[in-house]
Amino acid sequence: QVQLVESGGDSVQAGGSLRLSCAVSGYTGSFYCMGWFRQAPGKEREGVAYMTTYTTAAYADSVKGRFTISRDNAKNTMYLQMNNLKPEDTGTYYCAAGGGVQCGLLAGLYDYWGQGTQVTISS
Numbered sequence: 001q002v003q004l005v006e007s008g009g010d011s012v013q014a015g016g017s018l019r020l021s022c023a024v025s026g027y028t029g030s031f032y033c034m035g036w037f038r039q040a041p042g043k044e045r046e047g048v049a050y051m052t053t054y055t056t057a058a059y060a061d062s063v064k065g066r067f068t069i070s071r072d073n074a075k076n077t078m079y080l081q082m083n084n085l086k087p088e089d090t091g092t093y094y095c096a097a098g099g100g101v102q103c104g105l106l107a108g109l110y111d112y113w114g115q116g117t118q119v120t121i122s123s
Helices: none
Strands: 003-007 011-013 020-027 034-041 046-052 055-061 068-074 077-082 093-098 119-122
Touching: 003 077, 020 034, 020 093, 020 119, 034 068, 034 077, 046 068, 046 077, 055 068
Parallel strands: 011 119
Antiparallel strands: 003 020, 020 077, 034 046, 034 093, 046 055, 068 077, 093 119
16 A cells, blocks of 8 residues: 655744655565645645656746755655745645656545645744
């Protein structure tokens, strides 16, 4: 059974940094596409960043230049380095993995999801 477990969420002040991790288990090999999503209270889930096994990455405009996604395929782990955090970055962050050949920031492209980790940024 595939499991994705996020960690690293915390409460920090604006301007601070956090590093989220997503550990994948129960899957042989590496998912072609893995991504990070977030959901703020009262808002829809939105794509933050994704990366393919070939290290092609893309980001939402709102986080470009501040967030960096990375993967360690040997460890089946994905990371999200978040710098210069803003109050609007507050939300529950989810990692996701897709077994198909497409990759992007649309939630429908992903088959497996973690339970989420909370990120709270205070001003």
